[in-house]
Amino acid sequence: MSNAAIATHKPRGWGAIYTLAAVILAAALAFLVWATPVRDGAKDWFAPMVPGGWMAWTFPVALFFWVIASLLVLFTILAIRFPETPRRGILRIETTRGDRLFISLLGSAFICLGWLFFAGSPLWWGLVICLAYAAAVFRWV
Structure with missing residues (x-):
């Protein structure tokens, strides 16, 4: 293959992979609702x-685990x-997308536990803090 052909070559089949993953995850969510x-x-x-x-x-609880599974599938496909x-980010360690996902999930668990201890339920504002924390981790860590 020439260099021009390599530059214009687009892998095929990714649309089918995205669609299949979305269909499987949607079917799992539909089953949980059912x-x-x-x-x-x-x-x-x-x-x-x-x-x-x-x-x-x-x-x-089932929705929580479905979200975690969906994130793992999404990040696997992206990788x-x-x-x-x-x-290298603010922590001065080398991290990948998966590392940052793990750090954000672990930190979010501690944020939610702290929220439950200090403020009690409901956890909606704790969730907002977790989303802001995850955005910061993916941006700067």
């Missing part, structure tokens, strides 16, 4: 999805499609 218990003709979003189970699998080079 599996949410119904009481008095309406969805009971906070009722146990597995009655008598060992863990409180409510819709918000394959657009290889990354580590960069």
Whole structure:
């Protein structure tokens, strides 16, 4: 192949991969909504999805794990499609996108625990702080 052909060559199949990942994740989310218990003709979003189970699998808990799985799928596809080079940020350590995702998730867990300890529920403002923290991590770390 000539240099001009290499420069204009675009890998094929990525649209299908993106679509397949989106369809699978959407189907998993639809299943979670479908599996949410119904009481008095309406969805009971906070009722146990597995009655008598060992863990409180409510819709918000399942949605939390769905979001984490979706992020992992997205970052895996991004790492394959657009290889990354580590960069040095404010912490003076080399980090990749995956490292920054891990740092932001871990920090967000501590922010939410602190919010619950000092302010209690609901966690909406804690979530806003977590999103700002994650944006800062991806920008400067």
